[in-house]
Amino acid sequence: MSGDFTFEGWRRPDGRIGIRNHCLVLASVVCAAGVVREVGRRLPEVVVIEHPHGCGRGGPDIGLQLRTLAGIVENPNVGGAIIVGLGCEPVSVGFLQAVLADNKKPLQGIVIQEAGGSQKTAAKVEAMAREMLAELATMPREKATAADLTVALECGGSDTFSGMTANPAVGKAVDRLVAIGGTAILSETTEMIGALGPLLRRAENTDIAASLKQMIDNQEAITHQILGPLADRALAPGNVESGLSTIAEKSLGCIMKGGSSPIREVLPYGQRPSKQGLVVMDTPGYDAESITGMAAAGAQAIIFTTGRGSPAGFPIAPVIKVASNTELYEAMSDDIDVDAGQVLSGKTLEEVGEEILDLLLRVARGEKTKAEINRQDVFAIAQTHQAL
Amino acid sequence: MNPRDNVAVLTADVNVGDLIEADGVQLQAIEPVSRGRKIALTAISPGQTVYRYGEEIGQATEAIAPGQHVHTHNMGGKK
Numbered sequence: 452m453s454g455d456f457t458f459e460g461w462r463r464p465d466g467r468i469g470i471r472n473h474c475l476v477l478a479s480v481v482c483a484a485g486v487v488r489e490v491g492r493r494l495p496e497v498v499v500i501e502h503p504h505g506c507g508r509g510g511p512d513i514g515l516q517l518r519t520l521a522g523i524v525e526n527p528n529v530g531g532a533i534i535v536g537l538g539c540e541p542v543s544v545g546f547l548q549a550v551l552a553d554n555k556k557p558l559q560g561i562v563i564q565e566a567g568g569s570q571k572t573a574a575k576v577e578a579m580a581r582e583m584l585a586e587l588a589t590m591p592r593e594k595a596t597a598a599d600l601t602v603a604l605e606c607g608g609s610d611t612f613s614g615m616t617a618n619p620a621v622g623k624a625v626d627r628l629v630a631i632g633g634t635a636i637l638s639e640t641t642e643m644i645g646a647l648g649p650l651l652r653r654a655e656n657t658d659i660a661a662s663l664k665q666m667i668d669n670q671e672a673i674t675h676q677i678l679g680p681l682a683d684r685a686l687a688p689g690n691v692e693s694g695l696s697t698i699a700e701k702s703l704g705c706i707m708k709g710g711s712s713p714i715r716e717v718l719p720y721g722q723r724p725s726k727q728g729l730v731v732m733d734t735p736g737y738d739a740e741s742i743t744g745m746a747a748a749g750a751q752a753i754i755f756t757t758g759r760g761s762p763a764g765f766p767i768a769p770v771i772k773v774a775s776n777t778e779l780y781e782a783m784s785d786d787i788d789v790d791a792g793q794v795l796s797g798k799t800l801e802e803v804g805e806e807i808l809d810l811l812l813r814v815a816r817g818e819k820t821k822a823e824i825n826r827q828d829v830f831a832i833a834q835t836h837q838a839l
Numbered sequence: 840m841n842p843r844d845n846v847a848v849l850t851a852d853v854n855v856g857d858l859i860e861a862d863g864v865q866l867q868a869i870e871p872v873s874r875g876r877k878i879a880l881t882a883i884s885p886g887q888t889v890y891r892y893g894e895e896i897g898q899a900t901e902a903i904a905p906g907q908h909v910h911t912h913n914m915g916g917k918k
Binding site: 612648699795 | 850876894910914
C-alpha cells in the first residue's frame, strides 16, 4: 500500500463525490422496463435500471420504493438521469422529480402514455441520453480522498471460511478506511441474528445499542414467522453444504466485515448516513435487496465477499468481489477480484485487508472490477408485503 | 481460534485416524470429514453449547465425541 488515498472524482451539486459518471436511464415502474431495456441495447454506454414494482402496494412499500429510486438517482456515481414512467403508477416520474427537486444534477423525465407509446418513447430517451452523455463528458474531475468514500459491505454465498478469511480481511480494510475518515455500511439484518453480543460491544452509545437490539429482535421475529421451527437454519442450501450449521454461525462470520470500529448510527433501508465511520443499515439478508438499499444511501462502491461464488454486480456502483477460499478464486477468476483464501496459506488478515483497500482506491481511480466488466448487474428493492 | 471454542473448521479433508492440530490442540478424526466442515475438539453433551469464534453458534442435539463431524445432524440453533 502506497499510503496514497487520493483519487480524482466528480463533485456533485450536493457536495458528494462520484467515482463513476454514469448516465442512468431508470424505469419508475415495471411497465417502462421494455423501453429502458431498448435504450440500453441502442446505447450500451448508459446504465439501465429496471425493477418489477408498480401497482398493488401499500404505503410502506411505496415509501420504500420511492426512497430507494430517489436515492439511486442521488447516488454520487450518477452524473445525470432520465426517468421513464408509464403515467398511471403510484411512484410516478412527477412524484420522483418532486422528491428530487433539490438535487441539481441533470435530470429528465418522460412518460410513455404522453410520449406516443413505447417505440417513440425509446427514440426520445435515446436522443435525450445522447445529449446527456455529451454533457457528462465535459464534467471536470477534482481531487478527492478515501474520506469521501462510503462503502457498502455485503456477503453472498457464504461458507465456513468466510468468517475466517474474507470477512475479517474486509474488516481490516474497513478499520483502515474508517481511520482515514471514510464510511462503511454493514447490513443484512438476518445475518445479525445470533450475533447481537459482539455488535452491542461495538455500539457507540446506549441509544445505538438499543436500536441494534430492536432491529435484530424484529428480524428474528419475522424469520420465525416465515420459517417457524426452521428459523435457526435461515440459511441457503449452499451455506449448509459448505458447513454452516446455524444462522448464528453465519451471522458471527458476516458481521466481521464491519471490523472493530464503533457503530455510530443505525439506519433504515435506503437512508443516507449522517455520521462518518461504521454505520449499520436494516436490510434483508437477501444480497440483491441489501446492496440496492446501501447504494440508495449513497455508497459509491460495494465490497462483497463470497465463499460459494456469487457473480453479482450492481448497475451504478462497482462491486469488489472477495473470495473466502483460493479454490473459488481460481475456479471463478472471471468474477473474483481478491483471493482472501491466502489467509489459509500464510498471508495475514492485515495483508489481505491492505490488498482490498488498495484495490478500492484503484477502483475509485477508474479501474474496472470483474463485476463491472461482466455487467453482472442485480437490482432489487426490499418490500415488506406481498402485492395486492 | 478462540480458547473457548469446542469445534474447529477443517482446512483439509480428513479420514478416520488422521491427526488434526488446531492451535496447539491435537486430536484424531474418528470419521471422514470434508474440508470446510467442523470437527469437535472436546466431548459435547446433548444440550451443551457449541462455540465458534468464542461465541455461541448453537447446541448439540446428541452426544458428540472429540474428532467427530459437527453439523446440522447433531447440532441446532436457538429455537
